[in-house]
Amino acid sequence: MAEAHQAVGFQFTVRPDGVDLKLSQDVIKNIYLSGVTAWKKKAIQFKNGVLAGVYPACPSSWLIVVIAMMSSLYIRVDPSLGMIDGSVVPFLSRDCMSVQTRAVLSAILFATGLWLFLIYLLRYTLKALLSYHGWIFESHGRMSTSTKVWLSLVKMFSGRRPLLFSFQASLPRLPVPRVDDTIRRYLESVHPLLDSDQYDQMEVLANDFKNSKAAQLQRFLILKSYWATNYVSDWWEEYIYLRGRSPIMVNSNFYIMDLLYVTPTHRQAARAGNVVHAMLQYRRKLERGEHAPMRALGTVPMCSTQMERMFNTTRIPGIETVVRALLTKLLTFNLYIVQHLADRKHLVVYHKGRFFKVWLYTGGRHLLPSELETQFQRILNDNSEPQPGELKLAALTAGHRVPWARTRIKHFSHGVNKVSLDAIESAAFFLTLDDEPQGYDPAKTNSLDSYAKSLLHGKCYDRWFDKSFTLISYPNGKIGINAEHSWADAPIVGHMWEYILATDCFHLGYTEEGHCKGDENKGLPYPTRLQWQITKECQDAIGTSYLWAKQIADDVDFHGYLFTEFGKGLIKKCRTSPDAFIQLALQLAQFRDQGVFCLTYESSMTRMFRDGRTETVRSCTSEAVAFVRAMEDPSGTRLALFRNAADKHQNMYRLAMTGSGIDRHLFCLYIVSKYLGIDSQFLEKVLSEPWRLSTSQTPQQQLNLIDINKFPKYVGAGGGFGPVADDGYGVSYIIIGEDLITFHISSKFSSPDTDSYRFGQHIQRAMLDIKRLFMPENDKLEQHGEFVQLKNGKKHI
Template identity: 60%
Template sequence: MAEAHQAVAFQFTVTPEGIDLQLSHQALTEIYLSGMRSWKKRIVRLKNSVITGVYPASPSSWLFVVIAILATMYTRSDPSMGLIAKIQEHLPVSQSMSTQCQAVLSAVLFSTMLWLLLIFTMRLCLKQLLSYHRWMFEQHGKMSTTTKIWVALVRIFSGRKPLLYSYQGSLPNLPLPTVKDTVKRYLESVRPLMDDVEYERMTKLAAEFQSSLSNRLQWYLKLKTLWASNYVSDWWEEYVYLRGRGPIMVNSNYYGMDFLYVTPTPIQAARAGNSIHAFFLYRRKLNKEEIKPSRIPGTVIPLCAAQCERIFNTTRIPGEETDTVQHWQDSDYIVVYHRGRYFRLRVYQAGRLLSPREIEFQIQRILDDPVLPCQGEAKLGALTAGDRIPWAKARAKYFSSGVNKRSLDCIERAAFFVTLDDDEQGMMGDDPVASLDRYAKSLLHGKCYDRWFDKSFSVVYYKNGKNGVNGEHSWADAPVVAHLWEYTLATDSFHLGYNAEGHCKGEVDSSLPRPQKLAWEIPKECEEQISQSLTVAQALADDVDFHVFPFRDFGKGKVKKCRVSPDAFIQMALQLAYYRERGTFCLTYEASMTRLFREGRTETVRSCTNESSAFVRALEGGEAADVCRRLFNAASEKHQLLYRMAMTGGGIDRHLFCLYVVSKYLGVESPFLKEVLSEPWRLSTSQTPIQQGELFDMVNHPEYISCGGGFGPVADDGYGVSYCILGENLINFHISCKHSCPDTDAHKFGVQIRKALHDLMQLLSPNYKEPKKMEATKPEDKKDL
């Protein structure tokens, strides 16, 4: 193969006349440029480490302190109160150095120590300031004097032009709640779900736990908080994600969709060219830490950026007992899957990133390549979709040496994974509702073998130009991938763009080496394991029922006019919809982030409360509108309180989880913790927030909006509901459940959600009239599909 010869830097043969040495100038040039690129990255990382290490000061501030101290010395004053003289006495310098030089050197050393002390003090002050969270509990628009002073101080101590990781050393540690508070709030959260007898039994179990094991388990957690920067995150990653032995497809991985109403180009290779180029532009900014630190919208409060470190060049490695997450510093290629073949596509040539047009050219080469898959290659990806133990054993047995190891290493070390799908997806045809459902299922599981579910994220490009992303969950949460996805969509359409024919802009270097097809030697025994994994994955995929719908009748604009939090409004609608469908309430999970703290991930908001259940019962019982409005406001305020407590370290579920982990380490059983951790979340919900609204013009170009993303159901007899609030007039919903459960139906639940939204708006705004016909798309948008 031509590409194999190009990879050889030199060849030599021994002849009677001597050694015939043949050097490949092109290969040596590539080696040189690759080395230069690697060293440039190391220098950038070193520079950024220095800048981040001294933040909120700057390296140049050291020179300012030195000059200031030296200037005071010439005015015959001693700001060091004798310390410079003490340093001069103990300087291990040559006697040949003059007294003046020794004094200057001593002053520089003192200035450096003073500078480091100032940095430490500033970081300590910033850390204490960022530990203040009372501002979050104040009424909107009514900021206290204390909070105003606090905001001013945060701005003063935050420095200027922070890099992505500048705040990491100043973020506070996640606080450890008391067992008493956690148990009290837990019992309050389950009260609407239990009758008097069950609640009395649970209260006794909780009291027994508090009087026996709790102090011992809490002591170990207190010890961990002193040692670790976050007492939850490492155990959460390991025990919730990496130790799971079932399939991660559907059960763990999640997806994100393309623009809802427009497709920038119908050419598959062109769409791939622009967006792959955009992904690498983001990675370049990430490596240089040029991405602005994420903040709570409308505030100066930074969020932890630790999860960003493993976006690219990362994969999940299967193990028999537990998986591991492996991250590499750099990778100059991606792996592309098309019609059962795997290709290595280098995106750097002669030290430069390929242009979008050149990447399109290379992608088209893969699409046109007639070569057939190797034996066993076509459905190899099913190993990542099935159970983890068979995959781990197969990996150790069949992929630990030879050509299979080299090809697997290539996939795992790639920047990310790409699938070129022959299907057409998106909102299209005469039945846009059904087409959106198919689109969601395709992104979540595909054909169960045409994605590499272990990669940190995989990108899918469809035949009609639509795309989407599938994310692995263990290394980071969805907002991190969503941030990358927003940047990519915006850069693809608004900055790179396409020419009149729909191709990427720019010229092509036709001498680019062809993408290299990966080679495999798959034995029959491995093919049997692939087939078994595919059977498991296919059964799981076929069982998933999905319904995606855009709700356009009103959005957050109208909800805010009712003086209600849009998130609380939707959560109350979900409670109402579930009660109407099932006639009861259930344990409800709403994901909240804890990235106000170092290495924070998520916490649970238990949205089903005494207040929400009282409101739903009153509304369904035909109570007066005034009574229902009063109960709704109480439920909404309670939800907001719980959400804020979860964000500020006052949640209960991660604390209970860690207590349970400690009990397992100690080998002690707690009936209370065992029952708490085994309770099913029949309604698992999550909001996908828009983090970079400035990248999109939702006023002039509302059609350029993503449909958000979704995930599979957490419980076999429950629902997974993801929603995305876009602009002022659109809310997208993604609903999942399982066909195997006779009590769940994603489409019927969608109807209940629509009705609940309208009923709540009618309650809060009596003059509101429900539209007679609800459509998935506006008539004027259909021409853009």
């Protein structure tokens, strides 16, 4: 009962001679420290808010303008050209102040107005400069004089030492493409996928839409682009993610793996302690806006809006829609109030069917890594049994959304169930202390496959799939993340993950025994078990969701593949884009695997615009098809066809990044048509086309906190996602350093036409085949129109 006595903050006893009051000094000290920390945090947030609010100027520049204006009074020079006397003075009382006082106040007011005007002028100048995207279309390594001048101007107007949100007001809006351009690019993208009759039919539908309904829909879209900060993002989030009724496990959520070759410690509680502490440090800098903004070329800023919702965020299911909230209170059957809380001081930990609430602060500070290790070890040592229905409770978040919403309303809107659910949904994030070791092991052929499936879906009831992210800690010291997709895209989570891994390994570190550094604090209150009263009806709903989720998880065919034959270094020597190289290899692998070409999705970011998220690059182009056919039936200069296809892909990628993509524009036109009750056969057909090959590149070295040339073993394995189509593949890849590319391939066992391992072998063969095109002897022969084929180790010409 020692911990129970420590939890008593004060006692009072009523006696005949009065009241005997006893206060705990520790509690009073903690209250004092918590208050000091809270006020200090508010002061820092206010200061950083002011710095970001006046950026690219600085607060001290106001004083400079005021001093300059005051100095002009003494030398009898009026830089306002009479505006001070004519406009400002009449608003000041002439009866209660002297002429000199009124002149000083007038100068200060005018200087303040001038200062604000200059700030807005700087911002709009920077916004105009950032609206120029000609630099992105220039060849790599060849920068024109105009781009050099533009880059110098951007640097000059960008100010010094920007904070995370300093550039938000200067980012341009995402432009609405012309309908003619979008339809032309769309028809061009589907031309290699359709026969002549199908293409003619699609062309008729497209032209009919362009000539009849498109103009009206486009006008509403342009109106929205003027009114909203981004004409795509809110509808994309709502209709693609939040209105979806199917399970988000596998279908929406994605995962990110740990370091590939290095495990800093094999103690589960210690690794979790360091990682959680690093996350708290990251969150503190995030709340204060102290992270440096991401910038392309080290100069062009990218939007940071998505990062605001990284912590304390939960996706709440609804009957008609889904409400994503930091904390949500249910008032009626379908009505939700969304409250955004900037901070929460606890996390919820799941271990062997039990939920624990762990406080992250003590005495106004974060728990130290050693203290967190103590708390997690206490949970690992706890042998109590799950309460009835508790073991598979999280399966509700893995199943279909409507049953989960109804169960939540009926069984978790009152009593202890509501209190416990609120604790989970308001937690900083969710932590699972897993009981089965995972990670990459070169001695085991399928170790990466098992690791990925564990992160993607686990046991279907040991991750809270609605949380912004679930941190998973394994008994062998490996970690990973399962992330919910509606609030942000993978690069945002990857930004945090790079910070966490670098801080964990190079700043916090471990003792020789593998424990967290620092003294053990046994005086912390024990983690609190969340209490549940789950009825038989609710248990049945949990069981139903679990069966649905398990069926989905068991159908995932995953293959992780490390391509070590070459990497970015060799590809760059070939004077081509690594991404284009891999995308063309995927097209070649897809054709060899399926015998046909398919609509291909590659994700591209639009974060150079305010509130930008993603755009689609349709990688299966006519040029790519021509190259693949030449590889399978050689009759021409394959290297020339490759370069042509790679250039086309790069141009498509650049158009997508600069707001001239195809799919987001058509998607928004479709949404407007539904609001207006206008039926369009063309838009219906476009939005119903399946993406049988969905691809994405995982970014790395966003922060450059780890020098992988100096520490080549400290590289991440990237992440992946589930298959998008029932009969298709999902492929995520990460280009690691100069000599390694990791592929994460997913499909479904239920499809007789797909096999993830087989597709991985096709990718390997395609990569090597394309590499051979750049062999000097092949290059020389192809210049003469000759073809070199390697067969059985012999050369045939």
